[in-house]
Amino acid sequence: MINAYISGTGSYAPQNVVKNDFFQSVGSSDKWIYENLGIKERRISTGETTSDLAYKAGLEAIENAGLQPDDIDLIILATATADRLAPSCACFVQEKLQATNAVAFDISAVCSGALFATSTGVQFIKSGMYKNVLIIGADTFSNITDWSRRDSVFFGDGAGAMVLSNTTENKGFIDFSLHTDGTGKEHFTVLAGGSEQPSCKESIETGHHYFKMNGPEVYKTAIDVVPKSISKILSKNNRKVDEIKFMLPHQPSIKILKEVARRIDMPFEKVKTNMDRYANTSGGTIPIILDETLKNNQLEKGDLLLFAAVGAGWTWGTALYKW
Numbered sequence: 001m002i003n004a005y006i007s008g009t010g011s012y013a014p015q016n017v018v019k020n021d022f023f024q025s026v027g028s029s030d031k032w033i034y035e036n037l038g039i040k041e042r043r044i045s046t047g048e049t050t051s052d053l054a055y056k057a058g059l060e061a062i063e064n065a066g067l068q069p070d071d072i073d074l075i076i077l078a079t080a081t082a083d084r085l086a087p088s089c090a091c092f093v094q095e096k097l098q099a100t101n102a103v104a105f106d107i108s109a110v111c112s113g114a115l116f117a118t119s120t121g122v123q124f125i126k127s128g129m130y131k132n133v134l135i136i137g138a139d140t141f142s143n144i145t146d147w148s149r150r151d152s153v154f155f156g157d158g159a160g161a162m163v164l165s166n167t168t169e170n171k172g173f174i175d176f177s178l179h180t181d182g183t184g185k186e187h188f189t190v191l192a193g194g195s196e197q198p199s200c201k202e203s204i205e206t207g208h209h210y211f212k213m214n215g216p217e218v219y220k221t222a223i224d225v226v227p228k229s230i231s232k233i234l235s236k237n238n239r240k241v242d243e244i245k246f247m248l249p250h251q252p253s254i255k256i257l258k259e260v261a262r263r264i265d266m267p268f269e270k271v272k273t274n275m276d277r278y279a280n281t282s283g284g285t286i287p288i289i290l291d292e293t294l295k296n297n298q299l300e301k302g303d304l305l306l307f308a309a310v311g312a313g314w315t316w317g318t319a320l321y322k323w
């Protein structure tokens with residue numbers, strides 16, 4: 001049986017650090033942001049595009065897998081902030097990497113994007129069609145943020161990447177549990193720039209090119225659907241919470257993650273976080289946190305990992321992985 005395992009990881013965030021005090025001018029504070037969201041600072045691009053970030057994270061993942069760019073068969077880029085509406089941002093990354101043998105496309109699932117992209121890449125490997133698939137989650141939400149509004153505190157820019165390779169060993173992805181509920185689409189959205197409301201003078205004047213978020217709805221949904229998805233994947237695979245070494249979740253807010261952990265009865269020490277340094281990097285969060293965990297030498301052969309994400313759409317899901 002062919003399975004897919006993570007053979008290399010990488011990450012990259014812009015050098016420009018924006019601390020919480022910056023947001024005093026929009027009526028927020030370091031205290032509120034840290035207590036409610038767990039954020040101390042975030043990285044904000046000063047000109048680098050999403051594909052620039054994705055390229056750097058992707059190249060590092062390829063190098064750490066001991067491969068060359070032309071060993072990559074497929075690039076799947078999860079992003080909600082592509083360089084352009086067309087072509088896909090993955091094409092930009094394929095060109096920058098000179099991954100001349102790779103097919104490349106984007107996946108749009110906002111904060112669940114990296115998980116949805118990974119599940120797609122795994123299928124290409126399990127089917128035997130491809131051997132090495134580069135998954136990248138990259139976003140520059142700074143480009144769709146209204147910096148005069150208080151909700152500008154939530155996001156940071158960043159990218160994470162992982163190479164999935166084929167194996168016949170007893171390791172890799174065990175299962176995915178993925179979900180979508182389009183009735184939630186108004187609760188986090190960018191109204192303009194698509195076919196429903198093409199960019200025009202009015203769309204700019206009304207700020208419809210910025211993200212619009214219903215914070216309380218995000219909170220209510222996240223703490224409900226994520227624990228249910230975790231329970232589902234664990235019971236389907238006859239696993240228990242205490243067998244999990246770490247949960248590597250998307251990073252919406254510390255309060256959401258604490259409540260998710262409480263509901264599944266997982267000690268919070270097992271939940272990896274990095275929103276204090278990066279805020280919510282949307283598609284980037286899960287591969288960035290995996291890369292950090294690996295670089296900190298915290299994973300050993302046989303460790304069971306749980307990936308979990310929730311995002312706009314609604315989209316959400318979990319993955320179970322044996323290191």
Ligand SMILES: CC(C)(COP(=O)(O)OP(=O)(O)OC[C@H]1O[C@@H](n2cnc3c(N)ncnc32)[C@H](O)[C@@H]1OP(=O)(O)O)[C@@H](O)C(=O)NCCC(=O)NCCS
Nearest residue numbers: 027028029032036150151153154188215216218219252253
């Ligand atoms: C945003 C969030 C913290 C708001 O909390 P809430 O209790 O649900 O909703 P409220 O809008 O009533 O806000 C509560 C208080 O926080 C304050 N507040 C909200 N946003 C704030 C900000 N950015 N800075 C400072 N204070 C803020 C409100 O003024 C309110 O204060 P008050 O009680 O004195 O009136 C919460 O809904 C949340 O964490 N949502 C998840 C959002 C998220 O994770 N998004 C990213 C993924 S898409």
